[in-house]
Amino acid sequence: MSPQQEKAEQFLRLHRKGDPLLMPNAWDVGSAAVLASLGFKALATTSSGHAATLGRLDGAVTRDEAIAHAATLSGSTELPVSADLENGFADDPDGVLDTIARARGAGLAGCSVEDYSGSHLYELGLARERVEAAAEAAHSGPVRLVLTARAENHIRGRDDLADTIARLQAYQEAGADVLFAPGIRRAEEIRQVVESVDRPVSVLAVPGVPSTAELAGLGVARVSVGGAFAFAALGALVEAATELRDSGTYAYLERSATGGRAARKAFSE
Helix, strand or coil, X not given: CCHHHHHHHHHHHXXXXXXCEEECEECCHHHHHXXXXXXXXXXXXXXXXXXXXXXXXXXXXXXXXXHHHHHHHHHCCCCCEEEECCCCCCCCHHHHHHHHHHHHCCCCCEEEEEXXXXXXXXXXXXXXXXXXXXXXXXXXXXXXXXXXXXXCHHHCCCCCHHHHHHHHHHHHHHCCCEEECCCCCCHHHHHHHHHHCCCCEEEXXXXXXXXXXXXXXXXXXXXXXXXHHHHHXXXXXXXXXXXXXXXXXXXXXXXXXXXXXXXXXXXXX
16 A cells, blocks of 8 residues: 555544544744644645745645645655645546546645635536546545545525525535535534535634534534634744834844744744
């Protein structure tokens, strides 16, 4: 068995209902090293965090750039890495299949595909066909990637739990290994999603989401943070730079000392 396949199988085993995998999203090799040193068992990329490293907004990265970035991160760590591949960088199923096939060559353990085009949610029939194509690519060949299918309703202005559940059930039938509806916050809604499907369910940590202990009680199998850690780091940069510019003081040096020591330790390992 290849190291990549071992990572993929390990990644899938880490999805345990009621014992959620805490999977932070790294945005560069340095952040991946720090997160690995802190004991996390798997990592994901973040489309918004990666775009920020290029001085761009989310959705402004090309397929080639995203896959190259994913390959760099997966090659930098012994942990399984799952790539955020947005909508597969294609509207049609054939284009999605091609993207996921290319991702398999990046050394990844998994990847995700969402049902949002950048301007609208795909009609359910097409959305299912796109997941079928992604599953075909992810599960073929010597490496079986863990495919996460995302229903984007709740972060795209459509607060429709029934439609979200219908989409996730369709994606399960289409071959997805993990199901994800980012933006769902209330415990009862999360419970309904978990109980409506037979695949592991991932939840995005956003304001109002129950604690990880509570999510475990609801049967969640994975928790990720999206671009939050990347923008927390950028927020700390803004605070430090603003203090220097406006006050001419250096309190940020004290705040950064602990993190700096931890980072240097991670980089030396």
